[in-house]
Structures are given as C-alpha cells and as structure tokens.
Amino acid sequence: MRKNSTALVTGGNGGIGQEICKALSNQGCHVVAGYHPADQENAEKWQAAMKEEGFNFSIKAADVSNADSALEMVTQIESEIGPIDVLVNCAGITRDKSIKKMDIEDWDAVIETNLNSAFYVTKPVMMAMMEREYGRIINISSVNGQRGQFGQPNYSAAKAGLHGFTMSAALEGATKGVTVNTISPGYVETPMTSAMPEKVLDAIVSQVPMRRMAKPQEIAFAVAFLADERNAYTTGANIPVNGGLFTSF
Numbered sequence: 001m002r003k004n005s006t007a008l009v010t011g012g013n014g015g016i017g018q019e020i021c022k023a024l025s026n027q028g029c030h031v032v033a034g035y036h037p038a039d040q041e042n043a044e045k046w047q048a049a050m051k052e053e054g055f056n057f058s059i060k061a062a063d064v065s066n067a068d069s070a071l072e073m074v075t076q077i078e079s080e081i082g083p084i085d086v087l088v089n090c091a092g093i094t095r096d097k098s099i100k101k102m103d104i105e106d107w108d109a110v111i112e113t114n115l116n117s118a119f120y121v122t123k124p125v126m127m128a129m130m131e132r133e134y135g136r137i138i139n140i141s142s143v144n145g146q147r148g149q150f151g152q153p154n155y156s157a158a159k160a161g162l163h164g165f166t167m168s169a170a171l172e173g174a175t176k177g178v179t180v181n182t183i184s185p186g187y188v189e190t191p192m193t194s195a196m197p198e199k200v201l202d203a204i205v206s207q208v209p210m211r212r213m214a215k216p217q218e219i220a221f222a223v224a225f226l227a228d229e230r231n232a233y234t235t236g237a238n239i240p241v242n243g244g245l246f247t248s249f
C-alpha cells in the first residue's frame with residue numbers, strides 16, 4: 001500500500017464495509033468510514049468499538065444518494081484529513097420485490113443509493129486523484145448484477161450498471177495512474193442477507209458450489225489486493241468472489 005494513504009469506504013460501518021476498513025487499515029491506510037446521517041448514533045458506537053479493537057478509523061456522514069451531500073463529505077475529508085488515494089464505493093441497500101409488487105420508490109431508492117452514489121462520490125475524488133496522478137477506486141457490485149435474481153430487478157440493474165461505470169471510469173483514469181475495478185461478491189454473512197426470508201436464503205446457499213456463504217473478510221481481502229500500489233496494471237476488471245455461484249470470463 002502507498003505510504004500515508006487515506007482511504008474512504010462508503011458504507012464503512014456496514015457488514016462488508018467494516019471488514020474492508022479493517023483490511024485497508026492493516027495495510028497501513030488511514031481509513032475514513034462513510035455512514036448515513038440517520039445512522040449517527042450507531043456509527044459513533046461502532047467507531048468506539050473499533051477503537052477498542054485497535055482500529056483508529058475516522059467517520060464522516062453523508063447521504064451518498066445526494067450529490068451535494070457526497071461532495072461535501074469528500075471536500076471535508078480532503079481538507080481536514082488529506083487527499084483520498086483509495087476509494088471504495090460500498091454503500092448499498094436492498095428493497096427486494098418482484099416487478100409485479102415493486103413501486104417506483106423502491107426502484108428509485110436502490111438506483112440512487114447503489115448506482116448514482118458511485119458517480120456522486122467518484123467524480124470529486126477521481127478528479128483530484130487524476131491531478132495527483134495516483135488513485136485506486138473499487139466499486140462493490142454483486143453476483144446478482146452479473147446474473148440477475150428473482151425479486152431484485154432494482155438491485156441487479158444498479159449493480160450491473162456499477163460495472164459499466166467501472167469500465168468507463170477505468171478508461172478515463174488509465175493515463176493518470178488511477179485504476180478503477182469492481183468486486184462482485186456472492187452471498188455474504190451480513191445483516192443484509194440475514195434479513196432475507198430463511199427459506200429463500202437456504203435455497204440459494206444450497207446452489208452455491210462451495211455450499212456456504214462468504215465471510216466479509218473474504219471480500220475485504222480482494223479489495224485490499226486491488227487497493228495496493230503494486231496492483232497498477234489491473235483496471236476496468238471485475239473480480240467475482242462468489243464461491244462458484246456464477247462462473248464466467
């Protein structure tokens with residue numbers, strides 16, 4: 001990892017985000033965990049709990065589905081903490097429903113939080129990275145963006161879109177030392193999957209060739225690899241971490 005790097009992880013206090021924060025911190029980054037403003041009390045408790053474990057994370061509130069809020073967070077981090085060298089767009093929600101039952105609010109909320117947010121946060125961060133000619137951007141997508149999933153038309157669309165965004169951003173960053181890649185996790189042991197109906201989750205896990213869900217640490221390990229300074233020639237790529245649930249080129 002580049003010395004004295006600052007990393008911003010949106011959704012940093014979430015199930016996967018927390019392990020990404022730890023992995024980047026273990027590699028020597030100063031980590032800023034982004035959290036939703038409505039989650040302030042929990043985020044502060046989380047920060048204190050992490051400190052007990054020996055992790056000195058900064059935290060910053062932003063509604064990343066809002067362009068102004070995202071920009072304000074990035075501006076504050078760059079002026080108060082330092083230039084962001086590593087950005088992990090990890091904030092995400094689900095509103096699982098079949099198309100038949102899904103209303104426009106469910107559609108919009110997921111597209112805004114899981115896809116538009118990546119543009120809102122990446123734009124200011126990436127422009128500054130390109131000026132400094134160094135950066136690592138990692139977008140957290142999903143196996144369900146690659147293959148679709150019953151009950152997730154909004155989520156699958158957002159996560160597939162996220163990799164389209166990655167590929168285009170990679171081309172823009174290529175001559176400026178900025179790599180942009182996607183990680184597509186399968187089903188991971190997090191509050192997001194534990195909120196699923198048990199029967200549905202069991203049926204899905206029984207189809208995973210490894211017959212188990214991922215540990216969040218297994219996703220974080222792939223993020224740390226992409227975030228490393230030495231990982232300079234991989235860009236526009238997608239790394240699936242899904243236990244074999246979906247195999248492709």
Ligand code: CAA
Pocket residue numbers: 094096097098100101141142143144149150151152155185186187188192193196197200204
């Ligand atoms: N394939 C085909 N048909 C299915 C189906 C499936 N997987 N699941 C349900 N159906 C059928 C039912 O048999 C039923 O048919 P009939 O009407 O003929 O009886 C019909 O579809 C029911 O449709 P509904 O719209 O009423 O669906 P529901 O309300 O029963 O269930 C749901 C909808 C709760 C969203 C459910 O489909 C579900 O939980 N799906 C899983 C979503 C999922 O995988 N979420 C992942 C969350 S974690 C995450 O997102 C992280 C990550 O990146 C992986």
